Amino acid sequence: MGSVMQHNILYLIACIQQELLPTLHLESKEPHNPIVVHQVPLPWICLGAGNYAAVFAHPDFPEQVVKVYAPGRPGITDEVEVYRRLGHHPAFSECYASGANFLVLKRLHGITLYDCLHSGVLILPQVILDIDEALDYARSRGLFPHDVHGRNVMMSSGRGLVVDISDFLHQSPCLAWQDLKLAYRWIYRPIFWHLCLRVPYILLDGVRAGYRLFVYFSRS
Template sequence: MTLKTIIKLIENELLPNINLKSIKPNDPIIVSNVPNQWKVLGSGNYAAVLYNSNFPYYAVKIYAENRPGIDKEIEVYNKLGYHPSYSQCFYHDKNYLILRRLDGITLYDAIVKGIQIPESVISDIDKALDYAITRNLYPHDVHFKNVMMKDGKGFVVDVSDFYKYEKCLLWAHSKKAYNKIYKNILYKLHPPIPNFILNIIRKIYQLYKR
């Protein structure tokens, strides 16, 4: 019942109004023209994710025009099945998915806001990635904007690249940053770190990867 209602709202209210702009392929999608009752949960380089305040259980992931990958993401969710550290896909159409909304904040936002990231979050994510491997998937593109935490628990929000059979060191590098820099220097005081500094680090990392 509610799923049908939210599909109608997406088709009749959200999609005809929302504007998604992909300015550079390596930068997040810019979202504008968000109708009343809808709130942006976040955006990545492919898609924007929103929820409707009357249906907070669902998150709608809308792919920007010309950004590929939605079919693969659906396939990944089918393979994953249910696991408490992942979302689920309830419905999909040409350019959007209806997912279970994960409560909490990304580890990236936790660093920006100065909220402490406990080690249990990191170990939950490790376990979730091991689980994905048992489902014949390959953890990929797991970094601080693609993982979330709530009440000391860790979640993986973005599985869109888990079908790619190629080595990805992002989570290994993110964990190294957590163990070497975060735990030793930031853990106790966890001061807020401005977005622009994290953006500089992100850009340096992108250069270093090339």
């Protein structure tokens, strides 16, 4: 990292500690649903939330995001280790710094595949190929792609990105990406592709819950 960049990151960390963290209120209501973000101080914006953490951006730092873990949610040291092993790769973010409950990451400018379905944005086949290639790269670095689902992958200028690698140290098998590819091939391409359908969040979340039950009963 260059010295200007390092200086920028130190300044960002000061903003996180002085402005963001004292006001921010995150709550993990259920372990299987995204955490709830109650209060975000201006001018920070929330870019998204997962089951462990929420991710924020500040307009003065357009190339970085801050991932803040909800109280009691583990995994931050694993995530730092995964980024250490990944090094630089165009389909992944990078970790610039970490604190007790936050990470400073490279911002990925894209839209999650989950949000593509919601907004009717066409998901191109190249995106799927790029993510496959990125996951092979992760395996070559001693990692185990895990939990690769629609909220954890993005499309950016027609290319695929993997936005969440936090479970890549888990060795237990996870078929989420294989299942997502099957759904892309057999449901998305023949139906959604032609009709440019938009799927309401309530239906997407229903599919997510149904998929979790399917995995629980058929594969556990």
